[in-house]
Each structure stands twice: as C-alpha cells, then as structure tokens.
Amino acid sequence: MYPPKFDYQRAGSVDEALSALQQGAKVLAGGHSLIPALKLRLADPGTLVDIGRLDGLKGISVNGNTATIGALTTHAMVAKADNLPAALTEAAGMIGDPAVRNRGTVGGNIAHADPASDLPTVFVGLGATINLTGPNGNRSVAAADFFLDLFYTALEENELVVSVDVPLGGGGSAYAKLFNPAS
Secondary structure, three states: OOOOOEEEEEEEOOHHHHHHHHHOOOOEEEOOHHHHHHHHOOOOOOOEHHHOOOHOOOOOEEOOOEEEOOOOOOOHHHHHHHOHHHHHHHHHHOOHHHHHHHHHHHHHEEEEEEOOOOHHHHHHHHHHHHEEEOOOEEEEEHHHHHHEEEEEEOOOOOOOOEEEEEEEOOOOOOOOOOOOOOO
C-alpha cells in the first residue's frame, strides 16, 4: 500500500524540528518504525521533519558514572560501544539485521515504544533516564515512567527525544532473548 501524501522538511537544528512539531509534523530519523506505519496508513502526518542530520544528537559520551546516548545514535553504534552496560550492547546487537542496526536509532526505537522492541525493557532495567526537549524547555523522565503502554509513551506530540542517560558502575548486566516465544 502506498503511504498518504505528506510534505517533507529537513531540520537544520533542534529548534527548527521543534517548530515543525508545533505545526503537527512527525519526526523522521532512521524511519524503521514510522515508514511501515505510513505504508499501512496507521500514521497520516501532514509533514515529516527529518532530523537525521542533526549531528548534535548522535554519539555516546561518558561523564562520571553516567553514559549519555544521543537520540540519533544507531543501534550498531550502541552494540559496538565498550563503555556501556553489557545488557544494552547485547540487546542492541540483536536488533533486526545489519541494515536495521545501521539505520535505526535509539531515539526512534524508544519514542515508538513498539512491544517487539527490547531496548525499552533494557533501559527500564538499567534505571535509565530519557531526556526530552519541547516548547516548554527540557525535561527528564525515568525510563520506568516513560513507557506507559504498547506504542504509548510520556513523550508529548510537540517534544523530541534528545538523549538517554544510563547509569554506569553498578553491578554486572546481561541480556538474553527468548526466540519464538509463541507456539
């Protein structure tokens, strides 16, 4: 099925993206959650605002006992990181196939709260904090409070996921995926 018609806007800054969101646009980064929803006509935005080139939202940094993962950091970058908890790198390394891991972003993954995704569970288990920005400024939400239901988060329509803070230095962590849980 073809997606509904929409306008495309490439944001040059976070402020430009937020301005577009005020007018009802939907955010596009890796597109692995949004594009299938568009094709199935489960989403019908008038405008897509592409934030994929906002380099300030990419990367992993460590400050003391906290790692900050930018919203546009790909799953592949997380999987290869040597400064993140094992549960997170292992989970990121099992997402989809290499194409999905190289395009899909942490921010998009958590913003959509797809029940098939493993990162929300890992972030809750690690005690992570989701950092958001919007017209009313910045706010931080504990991962346990961010994921409200299937496909439903505490992210307001006019807000943008900026980063995720992950505590470091606690006990060890690991990730195990149950394949084919349904019979």
